[in-house]
Amino acid sequence: MKAGAAHPLWTLAACILASSLSFVEGSVLNVALPTIRGSFDAGASDVQWVVNAYLLPLSALLLLGGALGDQHGRKRLLLIGTGLFAAASLLCALAPGLGWLLVGRILQGIGAALLLPNSLALLNATFEGEERGRAIGIWAASGAAAAAVAPLIGGWLVDHVGWPAIFYINLPLAGGAILIAERFAAESRNEDAARTDFPGALLATLGLLGVTYGLTLWSVRMTVDPLILALSLGGAALLGLFLWVEARRGDKAMMPLSMFTNRCFAGTNLLTFLLYGAFGAVMLLLPYVLIEAAGYSPLEAGLAMTPLAIVIALASPLMGKLAARIGGRVPLTAGPLVVAAGMALATRIDATGGYALTVLPAVVVLAAGMALAVAPLTTTVLSAVDQRHAGTASGFNSAVARTGGLIATALLGAVLMSEGEALVGAFHTALLVGAAVSIAAGAAAFFSIAPTRKAAGA
Incomplete structure (x- = not known):
């Protein structure tokens, strides 16, 4: 551990509690969506x-x-982000209408964008050597464990207390994180950090908003009208302007474009966008269909999803060790293909099929595919850039993963507006599209990552 870090284990505890806010929120919300909609x-x-x-x-x-x-x-x-997340969660729980709930969700997203990267950066500054690797491993495993337990807790709360309770459970987590970090964590910063890229951040946000809003309206209306066209083209133009600004800023940019001259870095981020987009869509739709079409309660839907997080949490460390020996190309090619097989299996899910014969096999295969890819992906992305860009590369890859889920969710309107047998049929179509996208992700890995780990980092 580094000198000056008076209580590194308490710092680890604070970072785990803070980051768990985001991990828990994503898992809990999916089982509550039908109730919130109603x-x-x-x-x-x-x-x-x-x-x-x-x-x-x-x-x-x-x-x-x-x-x-x-x-x-x-x-x-970290403290600001965690405090904002807690306040936003309280707003979500007390929201008198959908508009206020959306405001709270926006503020939650801003809070998570502040606390997530800084929880990992604080660990990186607090520990060093083998202790750093062990601390980050505990941090990641704790997040996976929180994601595994969250659907069960969320489902029970929705059934017995009401959906606002899924936001109340964030308050003790946030309070614990703030108290521990304030008391025990040592401050750290990079004295050589470049001026913050506010223009890039603004353009990226507005550009993604335009594209996402346009795709959301199109997926519901299934037609292109002037509003949809204006939003989509305007968003795309702003994203193009964002790339121009980043190119002008060079290495001081929020997203240095020079990193994309490395074929491995570009390919693995394409893989991330495609795979996490397809997987995120299925993770949203599966509990929704189980509740709306198959008659599951929110608690039963949470139980149905539990094997997924357990398999990923248990198998990911083994895949990380395997990738260290054989490189990222094989697991990152095979993982998306296994995910595609899981999505194909999930087309057997309908309103009457039993859990053990239809849902469970699909969930286990999906989990196995993601476990193959999760740990090797981080290692491969970081090996593709020089050390001074490691933090930026990791943060960008995380942002790409969430952008994939953002775009995929924007395209699901036609599925979410269906009911009964039509919902099941639309779900099956989405699964087949997701399987094709996952196969494309595997192809991106195969053609961009060199056969050996040494070559991938060259």
């Missing part, structure tokens, strides 16, 4: 925005959150 008499596009109002600021501001921590102090930004 509570507000909401439409399909409203359900999409309950998810995307959180994902949009998180995707666009992750890199900015890390840069602010480098410049102004990681502990400070």
